[in-house]
Amino acid sequence: MTTDTTITIDESQIRQLIAAQAKAICAKNLDAIMAPYAKEVINFDVKPPFQTKGADAWRQTWAACLPYFPDSAGVEMRDLRIFVSGELALAHWLWHLTGVDQDHPAAQMWMRSTGGYQRKQGRWYIVHEHCSVPFDPFTGKAVFTLEP
Amino acid sequence: MTTDTTITIDESQIRQLIAAQAKAICAKNLDAIMAPYAKEVINFDVKPPFQTKGADAWRQTWAACLPYFPDSAGVEMRDLRIFVSGELALAHWLWHLTGVDQDHPAAQMWMRSTGGYQRKQGRWYIVHEHCSVPFDPFTGKAVFTLEP
Numbered sequence: 001m002t003t004d005t006t007i008t009i010d011e012s013q014i015r016q017l018i019a020a021q022a023k024a025i026c027a028k029n030l031d032a033i034m035a036p037y038a039k040e041v042i043n044f045d046v047k048p049p050f051q052t053k054g055a056d057a058w059r060q061t062w063a064a065c066l067p068y069f070p071d072s073a074g075v076e077m078r079d080l081r082i083f084v085s086g087e088l089a090l091a092h093w094l095w096h097l098t099g100v101d102q103d104h105p106a107a108q109m110w111m112r113s114t115g116g117y118q119r120k121q122g123r124w125y126i127v128h129e130h131c132s133v134p135f136d137p138f139t140g141k142a143v144f145t146l147e148p
Numbered sequence: 149m150t151t152d153t154t155i156t157i158d159e160s161q162i163r164q165l166i167a168a169q170a171k172a173i174c175a176k177n178l179d180a181i182m183a184p185y186a187k188e189v190i191n192f193d194v195k196p197p198f199q200t201k202g203a204d205a206w207r208q209t210w211a212a213c214l215p216y217f218p219d220s221a222g223v224e225m226r227d228l229r230i231f232v233s234g235e236l237a238l239a240h241w242l243w244h245l246t247g248v249d250q251d252h253p254a255a256q257m258w259m260r261s262t263g264g265y266q267r268k269q270g271r272w273y274i275v276h277e278h279c280s281v282p283f284d285p286f287t288g289k290a291v292f293t294l295e296p
Contacts, residue, residue, distance in 0.1 A: 044262065047282050047283060047284065048291050049282070050294050051260065079190075085235045086234030086236065087233045088231055088232065088234065088237070089236070090236060090238050092192070092276050112198055112199065114276065118231060127238075128229070130280065132192065132282070134192075134196045135281060141283075141290070147197075
């Protein structure tokens with residue numbers, strides 16, 4: 001049986017998962033970043049390749065790009081929306097890093113994220129993530145600002 | 149109660165929704181394209197803006213870009229994965245247009261799509277879509293090929 005109260009608790013668990021991961025990214029803590037991923041997660045990342053299959057490959061992607069992340073940053077999120085039903089959840093939001101030197105490439109870069117979550121034995125796992133920026137069809141260039 | 153049989157039927161309904169929409173895009177049929185969207189859908193499109201809120205705004209986006217679509221095309225999809233639980237579904241896949249003149253901008257362009265679906269009164273609606281291509285962080289350019 002699903003009640004409004006269970007839905008609220010479920011949504012709050014997804015919200016916490018997303019917040020904990022943002023914190024892990026800011027701390028550049030690879031184990032904490034990887035903790036919620038399902039073994040069979042498929043990621044569509046902001047940069048090539050088109051997709052990354054499995055948590056092991058995704059961990060290598062994070063390990064390779066963390067050195068380029070600023071040593072101290074926060075995450076600002078906007079327009080988070082969460083859907084939950086049964087053992088499945090979906091969330092999407094906009095985000096960017098804050099407190100970064102203005103000359104760092106990440107300083108002005110907003111991104112869109114979509115997450116898919118599956119609950120197994122009472123614990124939520126990320127089964128899919130899609131992170132991207134739009135591109136300008138006239139220039140072929142990626143667009144990083146919310147109001148281009 | 150959810151049984152394996154219901155899950156299979158649900159997945160098949162989502163698969164049909166995705167296939168019907170691909171067919172509608174190839175036919176440049178705006179009403180058929182828009183039919184499965186929830187009124188409050190939020191879209192992350194391949195081009196700016198970062199997000200489009202609501203089916204009315206999304207219809208305007210489609211109306212504006214359909215004239216640039218090839219008059220005759222097919223859709224090839226790859227790696228479709230579907231999750232369903234209760235009244236929520238999530239799907240992701242890669243796709244591109246086929247049968248398009250090689251000099252048309254869409255000819256070589258692969259895309260990644262993620263869809264979120266909610267069932268209301270027995271009918272599935274798209275509540276979120278995220279369509280993108282990755283970008284090359286060294287050139288800032290969008291990447292359209294599966295193997296860059």
